[in-house]
Structure formats: C-alpha cells, structure tokens
Amino acid sequence: xxxxxxxxRERTYPIHIGAALVGNPALYxxxxxxxxAIVTNEAVAAHYLSVVQGTVASAGARVTVAKxxxxxxxxxxxxxxxxxxxxLADGCGRDTLIVALGGGVVGDLAGFVAAVYxxxxxxxxxxxxxxxxxxxxxxxxxxxxxxxxKNMIGAFHQPVxxxxxxxxxxxxxxxxxxxxxxxVIKHGAALDAEFFGWLEANIGxxxxxxxxxxxxxxxRSCALKAGIVAADERETGxxxxxxxxxxxxxxxxxxxxxxxxxxxxxxxxxxxxxxxLSRREAGLSEEEAERLRAxxxxxxxxxxxxxxxxxxxxxxxxxxxxxxxxKVRFVVLNALGSAQIRSGxxxxxxxxxxxxxxQ
Amino acid sequence: xxxxxxxxRERTYPIHIGAALVGNPALYxxxxxxxxAIVTNEAVAAHYLSVVQGTVASAGARVTVAKxxxxxxxxxxxxxxxxxxxxLADGCGRDTLIVALGGGVVGDLAGFVAAVYxxxxxxxxxxxxxxxxxxxxxxxxxxxxxxxxKNMIGAFHQPVxxxxxxxxxxxxxxxxxxxxxxxVIKHGAALDAEFFGWLEANIGxxxxxxxxxxxxxxxRSCALKAGIVAADERETGxxxxxxxxxxxxxxxxxxxxxxxxxxxxxxxxxxxxxxxLSRREAGLSEEEAERLRAxxxxxxxxxxxxxxxxxxxxxxxxxxxxxxxxKVRFVVLNALGSAQIRSGxxxxxxxxxxxxxxQ
Numbered sequence: 039x040x041x042x043x044x045x046x047r048e049r050t051y052p053i054h055i056g057a058a059l060v061g062n063p064a065l066y067x068x069x070x071x072x073x074x075a076i077v078t079n080e081a082v083a084a085h086y087l088s089v090v091q092g093t094v095a096s097a098g099a100r101v102t103v104a105k106x107x108x109x110x111x112x113x114x115x116x117x118x119x120x121x122x123x124x125x126l127a128d129g130c131g132r133d134t135l136i137v138a139l140g141g142g143v144v145g146d147l148a149g150f151v152a153a154v155y156x157x158x159x160x161x162x163x164x165x166x167x168x169x170x171x172x173x174x175x176x177x178x179x180x181x182x183x184x185x186x187x188k189n190m191i192g193a194f195h196q197p198v199x200x201x202x203x204x205x206x207x208x209x210x211x212x213x214x215x216x217x218x219x220x221x222v223i224k225h226g227a228a229l230d231a232e233f234f235g236w237l238e239a240n241i242g243x244x245x246x247x248x249x250x251x252x253x254x255x256x257x258r259s260c261a262l263k264a265g266i267v268a269a270d271e272r273e274t275g276x277x278x279x280x281x282x283x284x285x286x287x288x289x290x291x292x293x294x295x296x297x298x299x300x301x302x303x304x305x306x307x308x309x310x311x312x313x314x315l316s317r318r319e320a321g322l323s324e325e326e327a328e329r330l331r332a333x334x335x336x337x338x339x340x341x342x343x344x345x346x347x348x349x350x351x352x353x354x355x356x357x358x359x360x361x362x363x364x365k366v367r368f369v370v371l372n373a374l375g376s377a378q379i380r381s382g383x384x385x386x387x388x389x390x391x392x393x394x395x396x397q
Numbered sequence: 398x399x400x401x402x403x404x405x406r407e408r409t410y411p412i413h414i415g416a417a418l419v420g421n422p423a424l425y426x427x428x429x430x431x432x433x434a435i436v437t438n439e440a441v442a443a444h445y446l447s448v449v450q451g452t453v454a455s456a457g458a459r460v461t462v463a464k465x466x467x468x469x470x471x472x473x474x475x476x477x478x479x480x481x482x483x484x485l486a487d488g489c490g491r492d493t494l495i496v497a498l499g500g501g502v503v504g505d506l507a508g509f510v511a512a513v514y515x516x517x518x519x520x521x522x523x524x525x526x527x528x529x530x531x532x533x534x535x536x537x538x539x540x541x542x543x544x545x546x547k548n549m550i551g552a553f554h555q556p557v558x559x560x561x562x563x564x565x566x567x568x569x570x571x572x573x574x575x576x577x578x579x580x581v582i583k584h585g586a587a588l589d590a591e592f593f594g595w596l597e598a599n600i601g602x603x604x605x606x607x608x609x610x611x612x613x614x615x616x617r618s619c620a621l622k623a624g625i626v627a628a629d630e631r632e633t634g635x636x637x638x639x640x641x642x643x644x645x646x647x648x649x650x651x652x653x654x655x656x657x658x659x660x661x662x663x664x665x666x667x668x669x670x671x672x673x674l675s676r677r678e679a680g681l682s683e684e685e686a687e688r689l690r691a692x693x694x695x696x697x698x699x700x701x702x703x704x705x706x707x708x709x710x711x712x713x714x715x716x717x718x719x720x721x722x723x724k725v726r727f728v729v730l731n732a733l734g735s736a737q738i739r740s741g742x743x744x745x746x747x748x749x750x751x752x753x754x755x756q
Contacts, residue, residue, distance in 0.1 A: 190485060193517060
C-alpha cells in the first residue's frame, strides 16, 4: 500500500492506494464514529457492500445503508432528499460518517449530501472506478446536476480520507476502465511528460489490469492532481489546468446527449482536439500531438468527436461560457507535460481543431 | 451608522447598523462584481427592491431579481431549484454576488443558494426583520427544511457583509417585531446581564421603534453573537449557548404545528421554561427567573407554552435529540448573563419546568 497526502491545512487528508484495501479496518479506524452511513448503488453493493459494512460494524459503528440508482441521472435533488430521509429516519447526526462506496456518481452525490446534511458532516471515499480513483477522489468537488447544466449545484467538501483499492478495478466494465484512463492520460499530457512516457510504455499492462501498474498510475495521477489542488483549492487559478480536453469534452458530451458518451470518452476526443489547437496556437510539435493521439487510440478511446456539425460544438462551448460567466478558456500545451490556460483563441483555429478530430 | 466585524479569519465580515442604509452605495461598493442577483419576496420587494436594485445598478452591476414565496414553506428545494434556474438563465457565474433582501427565510434560502450555486458564490445580507438583524445575520448558518425536520439541510456560508437598516423595521408587522425581541432578550439573558438591564429599562422604546434604541439593541446583539461565533464557527461547543430557550422552543413550534407560533414566540415561552429549569437545577435565583419572565411579558411575548400535554413536548425533545444524534442538551442560567450547556437534566425537573409555564 502507498499513501499520499492532499495538503489543505486543516482539511489535509490521506489517500491510500493498493490492492485489497476495502476490508482493512486500520484504514477506517481513525475516522470512525458511533454511526456510519454507507452510500452506494446496487451494482457496487453486490461486490463490496458486505465487506465494507462488516469492517466498520466490527469496529463498533452502527451502520446505515442508503442505495442510490445507478447512472448520472442519480445526481439529482430527489436522490439527495432520499438519502437525507434515510439518514434522518435512522437518527444519523452531525457526528455520522458518510462512506461513499462507488464511482464518480456515488462520490459526487454522497459528498454533496455530506456537505449539506445538518450543515455538513464528514465523509470518506472508497472509489471503485478508475475515474473516481484518479479524479474525483482528489479535490473535494461534490455536485448534483441542474436541468440547465451538469454539476451546477454543489460544494467544495473535502473527504477525511480516500481508500483507493485497485482490486475493485478487476470487476470494472472494460469501457469504464478505458474512460478512466482518459483522465490518467490527461494528467500526464498536461502536467508530467515523464509520466506520459511511462503511460506510453505501460498502456498494455494497464489495459490488462496489472495491479502494480494500476497502483502506479493511480498514485501518480493523485499526486499530480493533489499538487494542483493544494495550490488552488477552489479553482480560482491554476486548478483549471486540470481541465485539459474538457472545454471540447463538455461540448461533445452535450452534443451527443448526456450518457451517450462517457465523460472519459468525451475528454479523450477533446484532448485530441485540444492538441490540434495547441499545435496551431501554442507551439506544440506535430510529433507530440501525434503521440497524444496515438496513446488515446492505444487506450481504446475515441480520437474523433461524434458525427455532429462542428458549429454545434462551437455553440455549446459558448453556452458553457455563458453559464460560467466568463470567456471560453482553453487549456493548451506548449509541450507534453506543460499546460497553460488561454482565452481568446481564434475561432478559425478552434473550428480547425474540431474538424481535425471529426468523423 | 455603527459597524462591527465578525472575526472569522479569511471569512471576516462587517455588519453595518444604522438608519436609511439600504440605499447607501458605499456599503455595497466593496463587494460588487459585474453581476448581482437580488433574492427577495413580494412583501419586502414592495418596500425596498427598487432602492436596492437602483443602488447596485447605478454602480454598474447587471441585476437579476429572483422572488421567492413568503413564509417558512419557501425554505424548500423547489425554491432553491427555481432561484438557481433564474440565475443560470441569466448567465450568473461564479463571480455573481447574491444580495439577500428580506427576513430570516430569505436569508436562510438565499444563503443556501449562495453556498451551493456553482459550488459557492458570495452573498451579502440586507436583513429587513429584527429577527434576521439580530440572529441570522451573524454566523453564516444557511438552511432549508426537510420533511423530517427544520433546517436539516444547509451549510455554513458566511456573508461578505451585512447591512442592517433599522429603518426597515418601521414597516415590520407588530407581531414580528416582538418575535425579534425574543432573540434580543435571549442574548441579554444568556450572555450579558448589563444588556439585560438595559433591555428592562428600554423595552418601551424598542416597542415604539425608537431608531436609536433599535440600533443599540441590534448592535449589542450582533456583538454578543459575533463573539460566540468567532470562538466556535461550526457549533462544536460554546456556540450552543445561543440555544438558550431553544430546546423547549423547538418542541413548542413542532407541537403547535410549524407556523402557528413564530419562532421568536416559541423561544420566548421556551426561555421561561428554561429559567424554571435553571432555578431548579443550576442555581438561578427566583428573583432573576421572575425578571426574565416579566421582560418577556412586557415585550408582548408568550410566557406560557401552547395548551398541549407536557408529555408531548418531552417526546418532541427526544425526537429532536435523536435527529441531532446525541443527548438532549439544555442551556441553563446560573444567573442572568451567565449560561452553561448541560445534558442529563432530571426528567422530573424538565416536566416541572414545562408545567410551570403551561396554560
């Protein structure tokens, strides 16, 4: 097992990464109170609920279980209300610890419940997808969706600890594993050329779910993201670097209809577009742009956007801009591992980048 | 105008107290951004919306207005969703400032929207009831209600500033003025014997809405509460002293049916019960208990609970305890101005305290 710390002063917390951690009582012990509420969904519960429930119950905690529906549509107020109802019915108080057992949807939803239940209670994340382990477990972003946009309602609420067990990735559907790799590739491409090189050399081991390779990929991703988050917890500056591929990616998700593309798949194609934009506007070499495209393809991820009029993507980015109350900003690369935030990109280059990665 | 600071490190904020402040551009200027969203209700808007709107618009801010229904039932998710919808439709972003113009319901709801809209945006409070000026404007508690309990969902989210204009109290219905006085009396009874004495001497001026007396009462209440909140922002300890009269009061509100009694009215009768409990269990003198009872009565507030079986109140306090996940805790007085938090009060004394203040 390896552990690293997300340094956020009084909100500093550890991330434990390894194999067969979900049933390790020592990892829960420092955070347990008299009452624990496990938030999970049916698919994850079938594999891991009994071991987690048994582990915290053995330590003397009274356990409440709240299951939420599978899928992105569960990130809605109805679900928050239902989970709060279960917690209130069971007498959960301000000292109750929420354990978020599942992927990104469970983490976002359970984290938001923890942020607002009785004005905030602690939560511990047990992410069971690669995407959740490398992305949402670091940084304290929690959210639900609004009819007018994803993640428009939420809170920054840091977990007390994260237990990232790569053994849980053995049961992950292939498509979700690949989608998680998109964010891993993003961390290398935007922040660390050496890690990017390691990914090129080890993409086969990752796709084969080699535990040691997975531990390295998760640890390095979390460390890179933790460094950024420690410098800018509330995304007022440098944290936006983590959005490499996301300006295009969000538009792809919206254009395809939410759920048709996984977030990671949209980010993958979005990174290929962002690389082309970087080549045109930020001096990224053609060779490095091609290396990124090749790695995305080797990971089994889409290198082209959906078959949709590029003008529609441009429109959607403008809507996104309006919701965010500012200009359309892009994260571009000077080189692999070296990203910067830029606004005011020429429309012609943005369109060309979309076209270069279109079917 | 008088100003005081609520000292909360990087969340420190000023409270400005005086007459005719709502249209003073200098008080808004330090906090204005390109976009302001005023959250208010019809009743308050009729009196003050145009002046506030004009003041911030003159400073160059684009103004969005979101009106919410009057009354406690507006503290619900539907209202949060509707306000967020308006903000998103108008392109409000993370730099939008929410101005909460109204009483406690507007402040609680608008503050909660500010806490969760795009993971948190700034808000400025313009409280227009005495209760909101002396109580909810200090401390950053925001909340909505859940079917199983009031304020069960919320956040600690501090305003960037509070503008408490006692001129707005001239239009306040008599019953609401009196209900606000209950919390003023609470601050004196629990925290400051000298202020309690001042209230005894000046209750007539306050009921007559003498502006100078109102400014003093609001300022002293805010200062007392600010001192407590600075020491314990998230109510893990001493902040609970502010709940003097509230353990009984919450049970009275629930027993009478929410809305039948105003919060301040329930707290008033709850303080009389708590004084009797204090006499029996904490050494409060009969004379001081009687002074509290007399001041509550002079303020035109109820000194008896509703005509309900005392056992029902005991039950409701136990439910409250369950929801809070701990023991029933009472705030008791050794003397006027000197409160302490106690749990494990003998049931016989609790029942006797209820009976002593029953119709």
